[in-house]
Each structure stands twice: as C-alpha cells, then as structure tokens.
Amino acid sequence: MTSHENATEDEASGSESSQEARHAAKMAKKKVARDKIMATKSGEKGLIIVHTGAGKGKSSSAFGMIVRCVAHGFPCAVVQFIKGAWDTGERRLLTGHFGDLCQFHAMGEGFTWETQDRARDIAAAQAGWEKAKQLIADPNLRMVVLDEINIALRYDYLAIADVVDFLTTSKPPMTHVVLTGRNAKEELIEIADLVTEMTLVKHPFRSGIKAQPGVEF
Structure with missing residues (x-):
C-alpha cells in the first residue's frame, strides 16, 4: 500500500471516529434532556x-x-x-x-x-x-x-x-x-x-x- 493510500485510509478512519464521537456526544446530551423530562413523569392514572x-x-x-x-x-x-x-x-x-x-x-x-x-x-x-x-x-x-x-x-x-x-x-x-x-x-x-x-x-x-x-x- 502506498503512502498516499495509507494517508487516505487514516483520514477515512479519523473521519469515522469523529462522526462516532459527535454522535455519542449528541446522544449523551439527548439522554440527559430525556432523563430530566422523565423525572417529572411519575404519576399514573386510568386514561x-x-x-x-x-x-x-x-x-x-x-x-x-x-x-x-x-x-x-x-x-x-x-x-x-x-x-x-x-x-x-x-x-x-x-x-x-x-x-x-x-x-x-x-x-x-x-x-x-x-x-x-x-x-x-x-x-x-x-x-x-x-x-x-x-x-x-x-x-x-x-x-x-x-x-x-x-x-x-x-x-x-x-x-x-x-x-x-x-x-x-x-x-x-x-x-x-x-x-x-x-x-x-x-x-x-x-x-x-x-x-x-x-x-x-x-x-x-x-x-x-x-x-x-x-x-x-
């Protein structure tokens, strides 16, 4: 594999890692918000x-x-x-x-x-x-x-x-x-x-x- 191909592969890998990191951060933030909402929903009733x-x-x-x-x-x-x-x-x-x-x-x-x-x-x-x-x-x-x-x-x-x-x-x-x-x-x-x-x-x-x-x- 040439140095150019290695660089391209590293860039792709880095891009995927960056996307995964952004996704994980986004979902973590969403979970915090959802957990905060769910904490206020403790009641039950016949609907x-x-x-x-x-x-x-x-x-x-x-x-x-x-x-x-x-x-x-x-x-x-x-x-x-x-x-x-x-x-x-x-x-x-x-x-x-x-x-x-x-x-x-x-x-x-x-x-x-x-x-x-x-x-x-x-x-x-x-x-x-x-x-x-x-x-x-x-x-x-x-x-x-x-x-x-x-x-x-x-x-x-x-x-x-x-x-x-x-x-x-x-x-x-x-x-x-x-x-x-x-x-x-x-x-x-x-x-x-x-x-x-x-x-x-x-x-x-x-x-x-x-x-x-x-x-x-």
Whole structure:
C-alpha cells in the first residue's frame, strides 16, 4: 500500500471516529434532556383514550392494547357497538384463548345500512352502553375497549352528555377506557387524555379490494 493510500485510509478512519464521537456526544446530551423530562413523569392514572379519523387502524390499535393487558395478566373487557354480527379474528382469539382474562361482548348488529332499522340500532347501542357502564365501573378491570362507540354517538344512538358524564364521574381512577370509531365528538375529545387521529392516505377498497380476514377482521 502506498503512502498516499495509507494517508487516505487514516483520514477515512479519523473521519469515522469523529462522526462516532459527535454522535455519542449528541446522544449523551439527548439522554440527559430525556432523563430530566422523565423525572417529572411519575404519576399514573386510568386514561380516557380516543382512536378516531378516516384511516384504518383504530380498532386494531385498541385490540393491540387489549393484547398487552392480557400479556401482563390484567383483566380487561371489550364491548363492540357495531361489528357484533361479524366473526372477527380478535373475537375468536380473545374468547377462544383468553376468556379468563378478557370479557368480550358483541352488542352491535352490523352497520346502519345493513340493519336499516334505526329503532333497532338505538336499542342495540343502548344495551351496549349499559353493559359498558357495568364493566367500566368494575375496579378489577384494567382496561375496557368500546369499539366503534363513536359511530353510535355520531348517529345519536347514545347521548354524548351521558357518556361524558359517566366517564368523568364514575370511572374508577385506574381504569383505562378506549373509545374507537370515526368522527369522535368534540365533547369526548375534550375530556380525553390521549387522542389519536388515523389519517387516510390510501385504501385498497378504492381499488376494488374487499375487506379481508386478517386485515379488516
């Protein structure tokens, strides 16, 4: 190897070492800042969590949280307000394998354009809400998912004032409640601790692809 090649290699090595040193210093500084922030975050509480928006993933995210609870051995529950008529993968998994930890109540009868009966939809939603209140009030449950309740609220099958009042006055302090569905009411967003809006960028339905097992249900 020539002296020029040696010099070039040394320069490259020095440059890499310099980059590593700068990166290490940057990450050390970031860690100090993060540790300082984390030191102020010592509290715990039961959260009101809203998953809304036109994009996919609202229910999927909620069920992911339920799986986490199950993995930790925390008792939890699900109330489905719309998809009760569907044979979903999450329903099979939770009732078939984790029924001792997760209660699953399928109260809905399908989307409104399927039932075509407003009175029937209202009755199903109200029955679901009564069950939800029983579950939320149980301090032994760590998390309760109210899947697609935002749809029932959007169509005024349930009174938003009643839902907000119950969540703010009757929910045990350490119980997490997750509410999913498009078009979450502003009143619900106002009282929530965590709100995530799923943004639609692309959807296979627009390309003629129907809902498929393992993706949508």
